Amino acid sequence: MLPVRMKFVQLLCMKPGKLETLFQIPFCQKQFPFMCLATSTCLHSKKKKVNSYELVDQEKYNNLVSSVTSYKTGAQTPETIFEEDNWLYGPPKQQKRPVKAETKAPKHWVPLINPNKKIPLLNNDSNFPMKIPLQENKTKMPSVTHILQQTISPQQAIYLERWKQKMILELGKDGFAEYTKNLFLQGHLFHAALESVFLSEEMVTKEQREDVTVSGYLSSVERVLKDISEVRALESAVHHEGLQYLGLVDCVAKYRGQLCVIDWKTSEKPKPSLKNTFDNPLQVAAYIGAINHDANYDFQVSCGLIVVAYKDGSPAHQHFMAPELCSEYWNKWLLRLEEYMDRNPPKLSSAEIKGVIEAFPTEGAQVPLHLAVTLDVTVEHPLQAKAFATQLAAMHHSIVTGAGGELRNGRGRALEP
């Protein structure tokens, strides 16, 4: 109670103009002992309507202060305090919610679904899933997992490091290395077993069946497998032609009738919600975008599925990602990719310089390359494209992730999709 009164007095000091109003309203009559009123009548002289702070009788004012602060009767109730506060500070303002960190938008947005991809009317009905080896992508492009690892949030990095140090304390350095090696091995074996399941009618090889761990994971996904059909790709390399990244997709198949990029995961801990899978949804979205922009695949995918399998055979958690959710994660992926590209701008090879020269032959020419964009390089005339390219190469500047660019008025810029 006392602090409220103190504040009240403070306010009186700060806003002398309020004194007038204070003693006119009925509430204070209820609240303050007679002595206060007496004092107030002195202060509140109609002749001196100016009522500036200097005019306050300091001695009497001190009395007011002491009378107020020593006011100890139990007359205050929560209601009167509320009333008082309300008068002093005005009606309570709605507590402003902390503004959510603005959802960042990627600088150069590229759609997840490729509007230019022609899907053959007659679907290639070979029942054999595609498996494109990695080596076909000769150019040096960063991979999805590498980009995600390099752009992990500081918070996540701290948790991971803390966990790692704890494990090393428990197991020792060698023990920890053995532990991670084992985890990776389990993942590999599980993937291999799944591939056998999808490729051959007969379930799995003898060794795989006999492997206790793998059989646990397999029985964990047994029910999911019943919902999988029309496997279109297995452990197949994908690369995004515009955005210049690559990856190895686990599986593309229909899950309950919808074509999905499927990521099979093994986990020690249960992961009942999609949020428990950390960056996995971004990985899936990145693969979907890559498939849709990879000429090797004559189909497009708009859904994703993350299956988390458990060693003890308990039912796997399946997280289906509908198209809207995939788009959401696609945007998050684009941001991570941009962050990575900003930190590791690709250097131009001589072949790429040649590509730039060829791509900028005339004014307004389209540049169907990943090498477009915020080029702070100016050329006087299109014929100077060569000089421009050389300068560009020298700077190996802001190569963008956009779908393309153009040269207009001697300046390269990104094309809005």
Place this chain on the structure above:
DNA sequence: GGATCCTTCTTCTTCTTC
């Protein structure tokens, strides 16, 4: 034959009061 690549996993939140 060796080297390299991609991937395989690992993390997770607070506070008060009744």
